[in-house]
Amino acid sequence: MKVRILVSFKDSVLDPQGQAVKNTLHTLGYSSIKDVRQGKVFELELEGISKKEAEKIIPKISDKVLANPVIEKFSWQIIEKG
Amino acid sequence: MKVRILVSFKDSVLDPQGQAVKNTLHTLGYSSIKDVRQGKVFELELEGISKKEAEKIIPKISDKVLANPVIEKFSWQIIEKG
Amino acid sequence: MIDKKIIEEHNLTLEEYEKIVQLIGREPNITELGIFSLMWSEHCSYKSSKIHLKKLPVTGKNVVQGPGENAGIIDIGDGLVAVFKIESHNHPSYIEPYQGAATGIGGILRDIFTMGARPIALLDSLRFGPLSKPKNKSIMEGVVSGIAGYGNSIGVPTVGGDIYFNDCYSRNPLVNVFALGIAEKNKIFYAKAEGIGNPVLYVGSKTGRDGIHGATMASAEFDQDSEKKRPNVQVGDPFKEKLLVEACLEVMAKDIIVGIQDMGAAGLTCSTSEMAANSGAGIEINLDLVPQREEGMTPYEMMLSESQERMLIVAKKDKVEEVQQIFSKWDLDAVTIGQVTEGGRLKVRFEGKIVVDLPVDAIINLCPVYKRESKIPSYLKSETIIKPFPSPENYSKTLLKLLSSATIAEKEWVYRQYDHTVQVNTAFLPGADASLLRIKNSKKALALTLDGNSLYSYLDPRTGGKIAVAEACRNLACVGARPVGVTNCLNFGNPEKPEIMWQFKEVVEGIAQACSAFNIPVTGGNVSFYNDTEGISIYPSPVLGVVGIVDDVSRAVSPGFKKAGDSVILLGENKEELGCSEYLKCVFNMEKGIPPQIDLKEEKRIQEFCLETISMSLIESAHDISEGGLSISLAECSLLSPLKIGFSLAIQDDMRLDALLFGETQSRIVVSSSNQKVKKLLNLAKKRKVKATVLGKTGGDRIIIYHSNKKIIDIPVNEAYKAWKEAIPDIFQVK
Amino acid sequence: MKFGVVIFPGSNCDYDTYYALKNVFKQKTTFLWHKEHDLKNVDCVILPGGFSYGDYLRSGSIAAFSPLMQEVKEFALRGGLVLGICNGFQILLELGLLPGAMLRNEKLKFLCQFIHIRVENNKTPFSHQAKKGQILKVPIAHFDGNYFASPETILEIKKNSQIVFRYSDAKGQLNEEANVNGSAESIAGLINKAGNVLGMMPHPERASEVLLGSEDGRIIFESIIAKLS
């Protein structure tokens, strides 16, 4: 089973990288880009575990390991059944 | 319009950060996780441009700016029409 | 509309609230209450510490600026001044180690360049719980990479610091950061708002809802809910700050601004009211003009926001455009948001209405000052007594064990993550007793060190305070530097507890006595109270930062042995003092006893002597004796030696052997000297009434110590090196 | 002869490099501003270390889009000497003037320490004063110095003797421990095919005075100066 987890700064938190990317794109003339937020993506390959178990584990490790809930939020989805 | 672009290492490139995350998860007892790949996600807010134009721009800026084609690949999708 | 609950939530007492009402002649509105809650917080007002801090000596002929400004300033000659300060960022670093530590660096750097100085060095003093707990490890990992992430990016070298581990820091780590900058003496800037009608400019990053209530958070105890108060933590943007440094220094090089103040804790509130108060003027600003990152922010949120990388500038009336041009060159916002006014009031407009109208004097100068109750702690009775304990059977093993204890082990794992060579000034890399930075185009160098043993301060606070100063100065003496100025960060528990207040009072008294004895002024510092989690307070943890000057950098001395066949000489006297030692803690798991005592006159004599021998080129190396005692210090001289030279020595004194080897008696330095110079050195020692004992010679590849003709320690240098070098990396190794 | 040191927002070794050239080597040196299109007639362009644009996105990536870099690219194609140090190396890779890319250090930590490099090719304008196989003690300070290129590119690089410096131990041996950041082929310094654009991770400007712990970096500047004289 393959799971994709997206982690990004909460909306209220400053995202310096996203800002820098936006500015670069503007300098290059892409003025239609109003905002850029940059985050991380994790793709996990799981084995020997049921969908139900995965649905329990994933939010846990996202909250504890992959994201820092103080400043980040996460979302996830199963992208490949297995 | 909101677009999400995922950038990750090509399969031929080692991903030590993903490895480190995997090791941490194993130490914490999540042995069902066989592999972890870490990448970047960009969420772009676009304005005043048609879907068709967006479809032209996005691959361009992904290839030129957001990803380094020597080591990275990308994929993208429109996640919010507007 | 403002009720008891709201007052409490703002960490103000009812009496304080009443005083506010009385001072302003009416009930404050919520924004005004927020402003008072920030500026009257312990963090900003020093209301519990003020009366004690008065004891510190703050004057001296080199002092250009003592406590009270963003940073202290010392004249270092040749038209230059050193601008330095230390800050704590403890609570944010517990909640979010990386960003907490990173923004701590950002904050302390702003304190330096806001005065017109280019920052040239950072140091960090860190206290964590034992690394056997995964949580402590991850806090340390986060803190270190946060410091690295910010400091490296901005290009200021982190050249030293210190780290201790103790369980009392498990739920309350300490992150103290020190920064130093250099400026021309006639180009210093202050937080002044002079010249009625002069424009007030907001420069730097946009304002968001970051860290609202950070200062009040730093002024309250931690409890289980604190983790939920998390939105308080800000994200740092070192890149923006780098631009800010360059832009500010460029503006300052021209004669176009009147005053400047950084927006740190307490943001717009603090910068506007302090600048006005400093000049007896008023300030009026319009919040609608403030660059904003988020939508729909209220005046309360904007005034209390702690968004990073922002500054407030009062410009000369006709120079605004010039200021803006420079900031725009560096891609930064610089917006006029108000002006200096007559009448000493802070007025804030928002959407056409006046939302704040307060006398700045009330905000800044009329905060209540407390003489809090103090009481001798009851723990002292039991904890100062050491029950009988056996001597080790194998001293070599004990030495290895100490070398690999986290507090003594090599810290390269830490400082390798810090860029310590950028700016091409670093003459001594981390690892020496003090860091050494050459001053370009001169023969001089600055020596910097941080020190503070909190167990000493826990069991005898006054002595702990004295030793912190003495040891820092001794570190400087060992490299050949004369101390010229002190800054300090006092990390304590809740000052409303009388026993904590007593610790505080005593530590400050100790620091004051030592500074007076060494004749060095305190130019500033920081007090961090409320380092308690769930009712448990940390040990009293003073951290002393001392700045020294080496007149001729080519004569500076490092701790490692230089060549085989040199004589190893102990300066100072051994005493049987094992209390509070790393040895007791590490081998017997005892944090007990009274710390070593210190005679400040004798200490001064030893340090002066060390400096004299260095200036006469009589010694090849010098290293002070501190945690782990004589044997550890000797071993370190081998381990820090570029050639890893061993030694064979004999020690004699009549006392418990473990006390002789591992006791932490003060006022001792180990030096090595070429043989033809030994006689001269010993003669001089006699003349200066310093006890100097030749212990033996350097050479070989073993660490060998005899006692009463018996070999009691014999270890290959390589083995000792491995124990010392690999201890910390081993802990962090992913298995 | 004139040197130009480029300043990007976030550069932090710009002054160090300038100081070395001006005060230590007594060369005519000028700063070049990233927003301009003017190379001020310099004979050698140096892209200094630091964190241009905060190293956001990827190290060196945003700087590669600077207006000035178009000029630098043309200057390089005309055969002008370009030296990229640390972040400068990363920029040259992002710009495509050198092949390959930088990954995060293998151990995922920033590394600041003295290391040794071995001179592999002393037939370049940047290394001709050194002996082949000479060992230099120089400091590094980077997070992304783990050089990567596809196997085909590596073959090509080797065929053209483009590897100028390799991480080695003090005795000149190549091994895993000496290759601190995990670079492919222990590459510490790489030159383009034409032989006029060098990128290197170590900082020669931090090793040009005895006081700073090593003078071994001088040989690089001295080579350039001799070449241009």
Ligand SMILES: Nc1ncnc2c1ncn2[C@@H]1O[C@H](COP(=O)(O)OP(=O)(O)O)[C@@H](O)[C@H]1O
């Ligand atoms: N947090 C730190 N940051 C940077 N350098 C550190 C840190 N902790 C320790 N060091 C460096 O490691 C060396 C040894 O530290 P320490 O054992 O505390 O020495 P001492 O007690 O003699 O000052 C010092 O040179 C110090 O600068």
Ligand SMILES: [Mg+2]
């Ligand atoms: Mg010491």
